[in-house]
Amino acid sequence: MKKAILVLWVFVLLVACGEDMVEKPDNLISKEVMKDIYYDIAILNAAKSTGRNKLEEKNINPDEYIYEKYNIDSVQLSKNSIYYTSKPTVQLEIFTEVEERLNALKDTLDAKLESESNRENNAKTKKKTPTKKDTVPSKQPPKKQ
Numbered sequence: 001m002k003k004a005i006l007v008l009w010v011f012v013l014l015v016a017c018g019e020d021m022v023e024k025p026d027n028l029i030s031k032e033v034m035k036d037i038y039y040d041i042a043i044l045n046a047a048k049s050t051g052r053n054k055l056e057e058k059n060i061n062p063d064e065y066i067y068e069k070y071n072i073d074s075v076q077l078s079k080n081s082i083y084y085t086s087k088p089t090v091q092l093e094i095f096t097e098v099e100e101r102l103n104a105l106k107d108t109l110d111a112k113l114e115s116e117s118n119r120e121n122n123a124k125t126k127k128k129t130p131t132k133k134d135t136v137p138s139k140q141p142p143k144k145q
Contacts, residue, residue: 021086022082022085022086025076025083027079029070029077031084031090034080034094035094035101037070038094038095039101040065041062042098043102044062044065047062048062
């Protein structure tokens, strides 16, 4: 009897683990598009925290921007986020790629800033460096009498 109950529990666990906990949304957003959405959300969140005035000046509402750009609504995005969150390996893959793209963007911007900084420093150095006169007396031919 104990063996039968144990076998039944193992069977129930195997069946339960094989089922999706969250149903696939009707309007499933592809994994590739979700990567793009999360990337854009990260960029917009950074912009909100550092340059809120710029977004307001340009009348950019970050949420509306995402919905319009990807032709989705908040419910569709929410359902898809929940769906992908229920699949940890897929979610990890999505966020890993988003992180790689953000790091690549950061490296590009850092290199650009460093290049501009070097150019400015070189320009300042050229302006500050006085022209030196030759300290070695030149040999002039003797004057004729």
